[in-house]
Amino acid sequence: AQSVTQLGSHVSVSEGALVLLRCNYSSSVPPYLFWYVQYPNQGLQLLLKYTSAATLVKGINGFEAEFKKSETSFHLTKPSAHMSDAAEYFCAVSGAAGNKLTFGGGTRVLVKP
Amino acid sequence: NAGVTQTPKFQVLKTGQSMTLQCAQDMNHNSMYWYRQDPGMGLRLIYYSASEGTTDKGEVPNGYNVSRLNKREFSLRLESAAPSQTSVYFCASSEKSSGNTIYFGEGSWLTVV
Numbered sequence: 001a002q003s004v005t006q007l008g009s010h011v012s013v014s015e016g017a018l019v020l021l022r023c024n025y026s027s028s029v030p031p032y033l034f035w036y037v038q039y040p041n042q043g044l045q046l047l048l049k050y051t052s053a054a055t056l057v058k059g060i061n062g063f064e065a066e067f068k069k070s071e072t073s074f075h076l077t078k079p080s081a082h083m084s085d086a087a088e089y090f091c092a093v094s095g096a097a098g099n100k101l102t103f104g105g106g107t108r109v110l111v112k113p
Numbered sequence: 114n115a116g117v118t119q120t121p122k123f124q125v126l127k128t129g130q131s132m133t134l135q136c137a138q139d140m141n142h143n144s145m146y147w148y149r150q151d152p153g154m155g156l157r158l159i160y161y162s163a164s165e166g167t168t169d170k171g172e173v174p175n176g177y178n179v180s181r182l183n184k185r186e187f188s189l190r191l192e193s194a195a196p197s198q199t200s201v202y203f204c205a206s207s208e209k210s211s212g213n214t215i216y217f218g219e220g221s222w223l224t225v226v
Contacts, residue, residue: 009153032213043117043203043217044156051213090155094213100146100171101215103155 002027002093006104014112019063019078021107023091026072032094033074034101035065039087047089050074061085086111115139117218119204125224126194134189134221136204144207145187146171146215147179149200156203162187194225 007022025031032051036044048059055067061084065076074091091104119136126132138145143164148156158171160179168179176198178190191198201222207215
C-alpha cells in the first residue's frame with residue numbers, strides 16, 4: 001500500500017521568494033516519486049521524478065526536490081518564484097513493482113507580484 | 114506529437130444517461146489508466162490496464178466500465194450517469210522502460226445534471 005500527503009492545499013508566495021511545497025509518502029516498497037504541475041484547464045505535466053538514483057533531483061522550470069528516506073519526504077523547492085509558477089502541484093508515489101501512481105491532494109500556488 | 118488524446122473535452126449528461134470517454138496514445142505504451150480529479154482530492158485511479166487484454170480496478174471503480182480495445186485505445190464507460198460522477202477525467206499511459214513516468218491527456222470535463 002502507498003499513500004501521499006501534501007501539507008497545505010494552498011500556498012501564497014511573493015514573486016522572487018522561495019517556493020517550498022511539502023510532500024510525505026508511505027510505501028511498502030522502494031518508491032518512485034514524482035512531482036507534476038497542472039496549469040488551469042490543462043492536463044498534468046511532469047516536473048521531476050526520483051527513481052533511486054541521486055537523492056537531489058532537478059526538474060524543469062528551476063524546480064528541484066530532495067528524497068529523504070529517513071523522513072519519508074520528497075519536498076519540492078524553487079529558489080525564486082515567478083508569476084508563471086502559479087499552478088497546482090501534485091506529488092505522487094509509485095511502487096517499484098508496478099506503475100500505478102497514488103497522488104496527494106495537490107497544492108495550489110499563488111504568486112503575488 | 115499527439116501523446117495521449119482523449120475525447121470529448123466537455124460533456125453534459127442527464128442523470129441516468131450513458132456515455133463513453135475515448136482515449137488513445139501513440140507512444141506504444143503498454144499501461145493505460147483512467148483517473149478522475151475532484152477538488153482537494155488529487156487524482157484517484159478508476160481503472161487501469163497493464164497491457165492489451167487486461168484491466169483492473171483502481172481506487173474508485175464503482176459506476177464505471179472500461180475496455181482496452183487494443184494497445185493504443187482504452188475507453189471508459191458510464192452506464193448510468195450520476196451527479197457524483199461530475200468530475201474531470203484524465204486518461205494516461207506509461208511504460209516501465211520510461212521509468213514509470215505517466216503521461217496524461219488534456220482531460221475531459223463531465224457534468225451530470
